[in-house]
């Protein structure tokens with residue numbers, strides 16, 4: 001029985017160390033979540049990992065998803081009371097998802113299973129973590145407040161190129177002790193993405209369009225974070241600290257470990273595999289967070305064989321896994337049909353390497369310094385061998401990605417978004433004997449323009465016909481739904497044209513403008 005997963009007797013004693021060994025000693029889960037990044041720039045990982053038997057994992061299928069998550073967090077021995085964990089997970093994984101299974105699996109054939117991670121409020125997989133992290137964040141802050149270790153609130157600031165901003169807004173809206181401000185490049189996100197953000201409800205949310213491109217927007221936000229005088233002023237005058245709650249936060253990674261364990265249980269319960277059978281997992285990868293979560297799931301006992309890493313044309317991770325050298329010294333950033341994987345510096349790889357070196361913080365510190373200074377690092381041969389034991393990788397270009405969307409629709413009547421299409425195509429190239437679980441990271445209707453191109457055999461980046469280009473994102477999705485007979489556009493995406501636009505401010509990308517906006521929001 002799943003209920004038999006024991007919380008270690010030493011409640012609260014599973015501390016978190018950091019990947020560079022530079023911070024002032026290990027901290028409990030609550031502090032790791034509130035701190036985000038460790039002092040010294042390293043990332044937190046748990047000192048000890050739980051170990052689950054196949055029987056314990058399989059038994060999770062008897063529980064609703066929220067209870068599976070709670071059972072796994074207790075196995076990780078996080079320092080929040082059991083009742084708090086139960087209550088928070090009930091809120092994180094409930095009616096806010098449009099499927100009772102939270103992340104159901106659709107099988108295309110006996111050995112190809114699509115894990116649909118986009119049934120949350122924003123229709124992208126970031127909801128799986130961002131519907132949970134804010135609860136951890138708020139509960140951790142209250143616990144620290146009660147312990148006299150904290151006496152302020154938080155303002156989360158997020159620069160977004162599209163998906164993350166809306167997922168963060170939905171996650172943090174209405175959460176006690178926090179406000180959330182999101183900045184996106186004016187004109188640099190799709191119609192759907194912009195409308196998703198500027199129609200967000202709730203009192204503690206604010207959205208700004210920023211003049212310039214995503215880089216300008218992100219640089220402005222980074223400068224705001226490193227302005228100590230501004231931080232001090234906000235803290236003394238408003239009792240507010242800035243936080244980013246970004247994808248390097250352990251509280252964002254842990255919820256992702258849950259769905260790999262849970263989907264293994266699900267596959268066993270539905271008779272698609274036998275308990276103990278190995279599966280391979282294929283993940284469309286950007287920051288390496290999602291695939292790292294699958295590695296942790298394997299490490300704590302889920303029978304996972306190979307982790308298949310799927311890249312788009314920004315193939316730095318594929319090249320790393322194939323050569324042992326991570327090199328961005330001469331690599332241009334390429335805009336692709338799968339924009340949420342357009343990343344050159346893959347921040348969660350640091351955690352993976354820490355684990356694969358047997359937790360050698362010194363080596364990690366050296367490699368990260370090389371990356372910073374020479375834009376390149378090379379791992380030693382033992383570490384590279386371990387990379388090869390666990391991972392294989394391939395990159396899929398835009399034309400192949402779009403062709404895959406069409407092919408899968410024709411063969412299976414199933415419509416993939418471009419990110420999932422990259423994973424599907426990579427899995428076809430990399431798979432062996434094991435059944436493959438493919439992480440599907442977005443609903444197709446978030447990326448209607450490229451889905452339209454795929455269905456009409458258009459080239460990547462080709463201009464849409466004028467009559468199609470003039471449609472709103474919602475209208476384009478309806479057109480695709482009619483053409484394909486798919487009538488599964490999520491409610492949150494279908495109604496965007498009729499929702500009230502709450503935020504219309506456009507600000508400059510310099511640090512003064514961003515700080516002025518943040519301060520005005522703080523004192524609203």
Ligand SMILES: *Cc1c(COP(=O)(O)O)cnc(C)c1O
Pocket residue numbers: 124125126163164284285286287288289290291340341419441442
């Ligand atoms: C963020 C994102 C990814 C990449 O996930 P990582 O954890 O950064 O590897 C893939 N697909 C979609 C749709 C995303 O939003």
